[in-house]
Amino acid sequence: MSWNGYEHNVLLRNMGLDENGVPQYVDVAMALGADDIGDSRGVAAFDYDNDGDLDIAVNHNPGDHGVPTFPVVLQENTIGQKRNYLVVSLQGTRDNRDAVGAEVTVRSGSLNQVRLKSAGSAYAAQHDGRLYFGLGDATRVDLLTVRWPDGTEESFRNLDANTVVRIIQGEGMRLSSFPASPQLLGGFR
């Protein structure tokens, strides 16, 4: 049952701002193979394969179509990894350890991007706890600023693209990396 026929999950590509400052979106789901059809419910964006771009998982309601089950979907993104990125993970000390509520602003060239660290939102979903920034062709981040939940700010300059950084509140930043694969089994901390 639908209101429009061929109702599918959509991937709306941001084509940039129009003259009024409104981002312009075009649905590229079919063209890129992300136009699944099902009774979608929760949607989570996370980098399951640690390759520097965000993949999409979708959970469903089984519906009423005669088959009582519906398989989970994990859409692996093979596009983002072609461009540069920066991954930021945060740790609060004065604030909550997950640093939920922190906002990170990244400047590369003339582009400013903001990511909010959240835990649970949308429809019953939770996304990657790390903050992902696409950098396009830029090989460097000029300035990264963290606004912690308590309102204090910390800034870091000249970061290399395609890195994972970990920032601990009040204790600075260190270069990190994606874990090696295959992982060491039983590696609980």
Place this chain on the structure above:
Amino acid sequence: MKKRWKIRLIVLAVLIVGVGGLVWLQVDRLEHRALRHAESGRSAGKLLGSLAEALAEGRMEAVLDCYTPDYAESGPAAWETTSRYETDGLVVAGWVASTRKTAGREGVAGRYRALLEPVERFEHVKVKLDRVLADRGERGLDIRSILWLRGRHKDGTGFESKARFEMTLVPGEQGHRIASQQLISGDTVSGPGTGFADVAANVGLDFEARANPMYETEAWRPDVFGIFKYSSAGLSAADYDGDGWYDLFLGDGARMALYRNLGSEGFKEVTAEAGLPVDQPGINVGLFADFDNDGDQDLLLGGLTVSGGLYRNDGNGSFSRESLTLDPLVTVAGAADYDLDGDLDIYLGRYLDPREDLPTTLFYTRNSAGNQLLRNDGNLQFTDVTEAAGVREGGLTLGVAWGDYDRDGNPDIYVANDFGRNAMLRNNGDGSFTDTTLETNTMDFGFGMSATFADADNDGDLDIYVSNVASSQRWYGQSATLYKYLMNSFRQGTMMEDLPLYREIVKFAGDNWRNYGDGMVKGNSLLLNDGKGRFADVAESAGANPLGWYWGSTLFDYDNDGLQDIYAGNGWITGHVTDDL
């Protein structure tokens, strides 16, 4: 004295009858207008259906039959496509109004021929009546239509075209015909169908969604509000074992599951060995957060038909049940440190009890089980502070998001209600919240199903994306009559209760009744923050309100180009009938 009273009574009775009559006449006039509206809409819909059929079969004569014999095309009536963007195998062509003058019906034929030329086959051809803009009866009507094509080009790529037109239709012997048309906007997107691939089965993610068996039992049969059955289920990505590989939790009707990500070895289900409930129906949401600040991710389970609760992460791959127990009917959960005391508090969105209640008035449902705010007091102990904080929000909530929209340092809450209008709850910083929905212009009375804070336009402040329903036949909503609505409120006994709301809604959406039904199914909202904490819904001009019935949605930059894209999951109830209503 007695006589005087009699006269008074008679005058009063006449007044009541008179006023009642006037009200009835007014309602009757509206009703009559609505009926005519429905009649015209049906006729216009039929015409557009014929146009779609003719296009699908490539019968140009039949296409032209949809236009009046003296149809004159000139100026903006013509359109052409321009290549706008090409990357990652993707070709996006915009349709733009052309200044080329072309003559009458031949011009239209040429336009459609150019559109059909590269097409090998269609999988979907629709021309929908989106809205009735003006109805002049015998003199015709102005409409907005949507042309939607999907199929395969001769070069092997898949394509999808969507265009919006304004048209003037005039009645004739065989129903309405198009007397003029003007392109508003359109796009053709084509590509190889690769870039994303569903790898779930390849990486051991063998989870399958199932219905909640509780709904078949006496205890939980949702007799009163049956669609409740289709609400599950959420999912969460979290690194519960701290190994740097993000794991996946899946809520479900029949049984929730936790899958551990083993890197190149894929996912493995660990629900039982992690000490979590196995074969537990009705868990809709899992929220991972370090509630005790000890360096690992604890887990809060929220249930629809069951009481969820808190599980402490023991740091060795398993969880232990803590004392915090939740009420059922939880649809969604979000954590934030609302009182800035260094630990994470919890806001729960909840629905109504489908065994006992129907939603009250569509626009302003307030009879949910009530959302809840749980304050973290340390040591994994929580206190329900909903009343003191003033965040109960009685709408049927499906989406919540925490974000500091006004940049005053305190995290605020945006609530997306399925039934009931959405709400912005500003955190005053003293433990209380104020409903700022009106002053922030964020009411959005569509069927809200998800809410996300993110900076969509890269200007440094937090915007909001909301999932709603978008119908390509919004005119149906427009034809919902005031009369029916009033009868409904009367029957449900909410009319008097709703009066304050009408004032709010009129302030927000004006006094044109058509706007209401229209606004209910206008689709997802993109609320752009002006930097001062006031929002404007730009979804329509942004192209961010695709046709469909959206649930979970999120902003993310899939192609790492620095601009935030959107993914939205679609789907109501898959049944045997797959075509549109």
